[in-house]
Amino acid sequence: MKKEKSGGLLNQKIGRRSFLKWSGAVAAPAVLGTSIGFTKLKEADTVLAESKDSTEKIYYTSNGNNCGGRCVIKAHVKNGQVVRISTQIKEEENGQPALKACVRGRNYRNMTYHPDRLKYPMKRVGKRGEGKFERISWDEAIDTIASEMKRITKKYGPASRYSVYGWGNGYGVTSDISSVNKLLALTGGYLNYRGNYSSFQTGTATPTIYGTGSSGNSYSSLAYSKVIILMAHNPGATVFGTTMRTYLMKARENGAKIIVVDPRYSESAKGLADEWIPIKPTTDTALMDAMAYVIYTEGLHDQAFLDKYCIGFDEKTLPEGIDAKESIKAYLLGEKDGIKKTPEWAEKITGMDRNTIKYLARLYATNKPGALMLGNGGQRHAYGEQHPRGGALLACMTGNVGVLGGWASAKGDCAGRPSGWQSRFSSATNPVEASISCFTFTDAIFRGTEMTAEDGLQGADKLDTNIKLIFNFSGNALLNQHSDINRTKEILADESKAEFIVVNDIFMTPSAKYADILLPGTTFLERNDILNPWSDEGYVTVQQKVLEPLYECRDEYEVCAAIAKKLGVYDKFTEGKTRREWMDDYVEAVRESVDPNFPSFDELCKKGVHFFPMDDITIAFEDFVKDPKVNPLSTPTGKIELFSKTVWDMNQHDEIPAIPKYIAAWEGPEDPLIEKYPLQLIGWHFVRRCHSIHDNQPWLEEAEKQVMWMNPIDAKKRNIKDSDKVKVFNDRGTIFIPVHVTNKIVPGVIAVPQGAWHSADKNGNDVRGSLNVLTNSRPTAWAKANPQHTNLAEVEKA
Numbered sequence: 001m002k003k004e005k006s007g008g009l010l011n012q013k014i015g016r017r018s019f020l021k022w023s024g025a026v027a028a029p030a031v032l033g034t035s036i037g038f039t040k041l042k043e044a045d046t047v048l049a050e051s052k053d054s055t056e057k058i059y060y061t062s063n064g065n066n067c068g069g070r071c072v073i074k075a076h077v078k079n080g081q082v083v084r085i086s087t088q089i090k091e092e093e094n095g096q097p098a099l100k101a102c103v104r105g106r107n108y109r110n111m112t113y114h115p116d117r118l119k120y121p122m123k124r125v126g127k128r129g130e131g132k133f134e135r136i137s138w139d140e141a142i143d144t145i146a147s148e149m150k151r152i153t154k155k156y157g158p159a160s161r162y163s164v165y166g167w168g169n170g171y172g173v174t175s176d177i178s179s180v181n182k183l184l185a186l187t188g189g190y191l192n193y194r195g196n197y198s199s200f201q202t203g204t205a206t207p208t209i210y211g212t213g214s215s216g217n218s219y220s221s222l223a224y225s226k227v228i229i230l231m232a233h234n235p236g237a238t239v240f241g242t243t244m245r246t247y248l249m250k251a252r253e254n255g256a257k258i259i260v261v262d263p264r265y266s267e268s269a270k271g272l273a274d275e276w277i278p279i280k281p282t283t284d285t286a287l288m289d290a291m292a293y294v295i296y297t298e299g300l301h302d303q304a305f306l307d308k309y310c311i312g313f314d315e316k317t318l319p320e321g322i323d324a325k326e327s328i329k330a331y332l333l334g335e336k337d338g339i340k341k342t343p344e345w346a347e348k349i350t351g352m353d354r355n356t357i358k359y360l361a362r363l364y365a366t367n368k369p370g371a372l373m374l375g376n377g378g379q380r381h382a383y384g385e386q387h388p389r390g391g392a393l394l395a396c397m398t399g400n401v402g403v404l405g406g407w408a409s410a411k412g413d414c415a416g417r418p419s420g421w422q423s424r425f426s427s428a429t430n431p432v433e434a435s436i437s438c439f440t441f442t443d444a445i446f447r448g449t450e451m452t453a454e455d456g457l458q459g460a461d462k463l464d465t466n467i468k469l470i471f472n473f474s475g476n477a478l479l480n481q482h483s484d485i486n487r488t489k490e491i492l493a494d495e496s497k498a499e500f501i502v503v504n505d506i507f508m509t510p511s512a513k514y515a516d517i518l519l520p521g522t523t524f525l526e527r528n529d530i531l532n533p534w535s536d537e538g539y540v541t542v543q544q545k546v547l548e549p550l551y552e553c554r555d556e557y558e559v560c561a562a563i564a565k566k567l568g569v570y571d572k573f574t575e576g577k578t579r580r581e582w583m584d585d586y587v588e589a590v591r592e593s594v595d596p597n598f599p600s601f602d603e604l605c606k607k608g609v610h611f612f613p614m615d616d617i618t619i620a621f622e623d624f625v626k627d628p629k630v631n632p633l634s635t636p637t638g639k640i641e642l643f644s645k646t647v648w649d650m651n652q653h654d655e656i657p658a659i660p661k662y663i664a665a666w667e668g669p670e671d672p673l674i675e676k677y678p679l680q681l682i683g684w685h686f687v688r689r690c691h692s693i694h695d696n697q698p699w700l701e702e703a704e705k706q707v708m709w710m711n712p713i714d715a716k717k718r719n720i721k722d723s724d725k726v727k728v729f730n731d732r733g734t735i736f737i738p739v740h741v742t743n744k745i746v747p748g749v750i751a752v753p754q755g756a757w758h759s760a761d762k763n764g765n766d767v768r769g770s771l772n773v774l775t776n777s778r779p780t781a782w783a784k785a786n787p788q789h790t791n792l793a794e795v796e797k798a
């Protein structure tokens with residue numbers, strides 16, 4: 001199909017450039033001058049190799065932070081200190097790609113020995129949030145926590161206790177959150193949360209279409225794709241899976257065309273793509289509607305696939321009793337609302353030229369197999385639940401579901417491969433059934449008893465109590481990563497609301513400042529565990545303790561076990577096992593249910609990684625497509641529900657429609673508030689941080705600066721020049737940040753890298769560029785999830 005001409009800034013296409021090799025871009029740092037006298041050498045049996053210097057030993061380990069990758073880290077230890085971090089650079093023996101660490105991985109030694117590590121337990125001495133603490137003993141810390149747990153539980157009941165979402169050290173067999181939740185479950189219970197800050201919109205919507213969130217093939221399937229569209233997806237910087245980039249590169253080598261659709265000329269646009277197609281934030285579903293319109297009206301759709309496998313594309317497959325005008329076809333053709341979802345219609349909304357929309361639709365529909373891969377960024381807005389549904393519609397219309405090189409779109413996790421998520425550690429049942437969406441926890445602190453199903457409360461009609469006791473272990477979502485920081489600060493600072501907050505972390509993060517008791521945690525180099533990648537890539541990595549915990553640091557398993565002892569549930573908590581022995585328990589569980597040849601923990605320490613026996617390629621819904629009667633999906637109809645009767649019956653058709661539909665976002669480009677705040681503000685995950693982790697690491701700061709991107713058209717209007725310091729503000733607050741004036745972002749949009757640690761000046765304004773000062777805490781309509789790309793703001797020269 002010949003590409004039609006299109007013009008305008010939003011239609012610029014930028015060709016390939018060499019991808020920045022981060023691992024080569026930074027030099028090895030000098031050892032930081034800090035006390036490391038508490039370290040000891042690990043026993044010799046797990047040593048991988050000796051380096052040329054015979055006193056240096058190399059150990060396999062791996063990090064389990066909230067990044068989707070699980071990489072092989074080699075810790076070089078000399079005289080009881082980690083002197084260097086290196087990684088796997090060769091292909092694995094079984095032909096799988098090397099599990100290479102990124103630039104963040106190379107910084108783990110600096111992170112461990114950083115002089116700002118929290119070194120001993122502390123109690124708050126100033127006002128909550130002021131960050132004033134004094135040293136206490138572990139005994140005092142554990143006594144205080146245990147007695148506050150007893151007091152608050154007696155006064156308010158177990159549902160007043162809450163463990164905040166966060167994965168700073170998570171994803172292991174005895175992860176931080178599992179330890180806290182087990183402790184809380186064994187001592188009466190706690191208010192549950194559902195979802196996460198990353199992907200709860202797509203995690204909620206995708207199962208209503210496919211009966212599962214696992215709608216992705218293995219990444220190895222991408223090598224067979226003819227076209228790959230990365231929509232709001234930036235694997236050049238974020239890591240969904242350690243092997244993903246390798247397969248995208250392979251797809252390129254095999255001739256696939258890769259297109260990035262994103263408001264920013266992202267790292268993926270720069271390093272992986274043939275073309276960048278810019279779009280206004282929150283309008284992606286309008287683009288997908290218009291692509292569907294083009295594909296249908298030009299007869300490029302796979303009607304046989306829609307008829308055989310799907311519900312609701314047209315009147316033939318709508319559920320009984322549903323009017324024909326509710327079908328997807330009727331919606332696209334404007335049979336009910338009078339609006340045809342043409343490229344001309346979408347051009348006004350998305351800012352993307354109509355010819356570019358036609359080009360993209362034809363490219364995808366005529367180059368099969370094709371993979372339309374959606375990132376989590378596209379669903380992190382007011383009506384983000386529509387984003388995965390729009391993707392699934394296009395995948396079904398083009399018959400790209402259940403085929404090699406295709407991609408069913410929507411959430412896109414890969415299942416069907418042997419998985420290592422087998423831990424039996426967190427098996428305690430929580431007596432409290434009530435749950436909220438994790439994004440609504442601040443509401444539950446001050447109006448929990450008023451929350452209803454409309455606020456996302458499940459498992460109970462109402463709560464008898466607000467949240468009164470908070471555990472925040474290894475996470476920064478208590479303050480920094482939650483929206484509307486100034487609002488959250490006010491809620492947390494009020495000691496009559498949440499009466500007791502305990503935080504465990506390795507640094508004094510903005511969230512840690514709100515602790516009443518602050519505990520020093522460990523890094524992954526100081527602990528044992530076994531880790532899984534987010535999307536099942538068919539392997540696990542070992543996390544091997546190569547140092548004894550520095551200073552008085554303790555990991556959360558030991559902390560929770562000590563509290564459990566005070567509260568009389570130690571035996572139930574540990575089940576007679578040390579943290580190390582839980583590894584053996586895990587090995588047993590995996591051998592029983594997945595792989596009888598799974599190595600022992602010690603063997604894993606020598607290998608670093610274990611791949612489960614598996615096929616090279618896994619294709620989601622392959623069996624269903626072969627025979628939908630024999631292998632139905634787990635949806636109510638057993639088919640792909642492009643029209644969901646379950647959603648229809650929720651009876652909130654304007655905000656939660658039964659079919660994928662574009663809905664104009666509040667604080668989006670169609671909101672009248674744009675008169676007052678004319679710029680759409682988005683965040684992005686950038687290479688030097690994993691969410692907010694590493695923000696205090698000078699070495700990584702050198703790799704990438706905290707600057708806001710702004711288009712020259714917007715800068716000129718405000719007399720702003722590149723590198724100027726600017727004030728970015730809306731009704732929620734103000735941040736100060738240097739600006740990068742660049743054509744790499746669409747006009748009308750500004751972007752701030754998310755995760756900078758909130759740092760307020762004496763007026764309460766942020767001076768480090770902490771995005772969440774400006775983001776909206778209103779949850780999304782359906783999942784009640786995080787809408788952090790839905791903000792309007794204005795900018796002035798500071």
Ligand code: SF4
Pocket residue numbers: 063064065067068069070071100101102103104105106239690
């Ligand atoms: S941040 Fe993620 S990709 Fe980078 S080294 Fe750590 S685990 Fe690997």
